[in-house]
Amino acid sequence: MARALVVGANGFIGSHLVDALVGAGHAVRAFDRFSSSKPTFRSQGVEVVQGEFLSRADLESAVTGQDVVFHFLSTTTPATAEADPTLDIRTNVAQTVELLEACVAAGVGHVYFASTGGAIYGPQDKAEYAETDRALPISPYAIGKLTIEHYLSYFRAKHGLQSTVLRVSNPYGTRQRPNRKQGLIPIALRQIALGQPVIRFGDGTMVRDYVYVEDLVHMIVPFVGRETEYRLYNLGSGIGHSVNEVFASLRTVVGREFAIDERPKPPTFVDRVVLDTSRFRAEFGETRLTSLDEGVRLTYEEIRSHPDD
Structure with a gap:
């Protein structure tokens, strides 16, 4: 200990x-x-x-x-x-x-x-x-x-x-504060819970892990x-998802469509970042990973109960 x-x-x-x-x-x-x-x-x-x-x-x-x-x-x-x-x-x-x-x-x-x-x-x-x-x-x-x-x-x-x-x-996940303006998933879920458009930088093809x-x-x-x-x-998960794929998961979880406010992609945004986690897995073994839909669902349940936080 x-x-x-x-x-x-x-x-x-x-x-x-x-x-x-x-x-x-x-x-x-x-x-x-x-x-x-x-x-x-x-x-x-x-x-x-x-x-x-x-x-x-x-x-x-x-x-x-x-x-x-x-x-x-x-x-x-x-x-x-x-x-x-x-x-x-x-x-x-x-x-x-x-x-x-x-x-x-x-x-x-x-x-x-x-x-x-x-x-x-x-x-x-x-x-x-x-x-x-x-x-x-x-x-x-x-x-x-x-x-x-x-x-x-x-x-x-x-x-x-x-x-x-x-x-x-x-x-991403529970206890993430959407009002800190960091984290695509909690910010988008909060906007949906408040009935506001979700901001998307670029055309949605940016990929993240x-x-x-x-x-x-x-x-x-x-x-x-x-x-x-x-x-x-x-x-990380070692799996890449585009912003559009994340939005598809949000639609599945919330069960409805939402408006998108498209804005120019900032010049410091990188188009694709997926991590090779083989070093960690070789030394520590495989880790159980929560699916994107399940993780979004757990996050949304918390945000929906306190959308103004």
């Missing part, structure tokens, strides 16, 4: 990760602002630490006494990072360096970082992307993630801080306490 800190524990992936780590028997400390009335994770017995990611003192307090740290917090989304690229540098990048410094001082054994597999490889016109492919990001959000990956290498070389980079594809969030966290938990062969892993 490990003492595990989740940074971003009240976020979309972080809250599910807290539940999965507790379910695996780990002692979990949950760090976040907890600006909502109560934690979004469901597990009992979690040590809740309320604090600011941008506070060095709060980070130092949070990492004290922890064996492993999961860095799953981001102060930006792809959209906000593009609107102000310096914001990502001043917050995510700079503060992650302070988090890593705090981990070194506290004697943390391992850091797991949620990078992006959806944008970090850039437009290379490949059917799928493996960890051995070059990372050529063209968006500020992905550039920031790659910068943090490099800092993890620096801290390993300089201080011996062990780390694993998890390049996550396009996660969508992975249901509970499948994702069950891929992550087995990393704890395991000596892995590599320090970088793609995590």
Whole structure:
């Protein structure tokens, strides 16, 4: 059993990760602002630490006494990072360096970082992307993630801080906040629930690797306490779906047609990103994957009950 800190524990992936780590028997400390009335994770017995990611003192307090740290917090989304690229540098990048410094001082054994597999490889016109492919990001959000990956290498070389980079594809599912303007599926489902048109960038042929969030966290938990062969892993479904295919699934689930508001595709959007997950599967085995229709159904049930959130 490990003492595990989740940074971003009240976020979309972080809250599910807290539940999965507790379910695996780990002692979990949950760090976040907890600006909502109560934690979004469901597990009992979690040590809740309320604090600011941008506070060095709060980070130092949070990492004290922890064996492993999961860095799953981001102060930006792809959209906000593009609107102000310096914001990502001043917050995510700079503060992650302070988090890593705090981990070194506290004697943390391992850091797991949620990078992006959806944008970090850039437009290379490949059917799928493996960890051995070059990372050529063209968006500020992905550039920031790659910068943090490099800092993890620096801290390993300089201080011996062990780390694993998890390049996550396009996660979706329950507890994802559509009003954060990140995630095609929850945003579209919220628009449908509110009776509003669904925005589509481009003609709908863009392809992404969508992975249901509970499948994702069950891929992550087995990393704890395991000596892995590599320090970088793609995590996703390994299956590509176009935006139009996703919209077809939405129609199946909601049982009705919806209006589409088509807009120009931003120049930093990549046409196709599907992850090669063979490295993970060779080492950890096959993972049960939730079908797109089933994942959309579970997500819609939650959004339909609280469409204004």
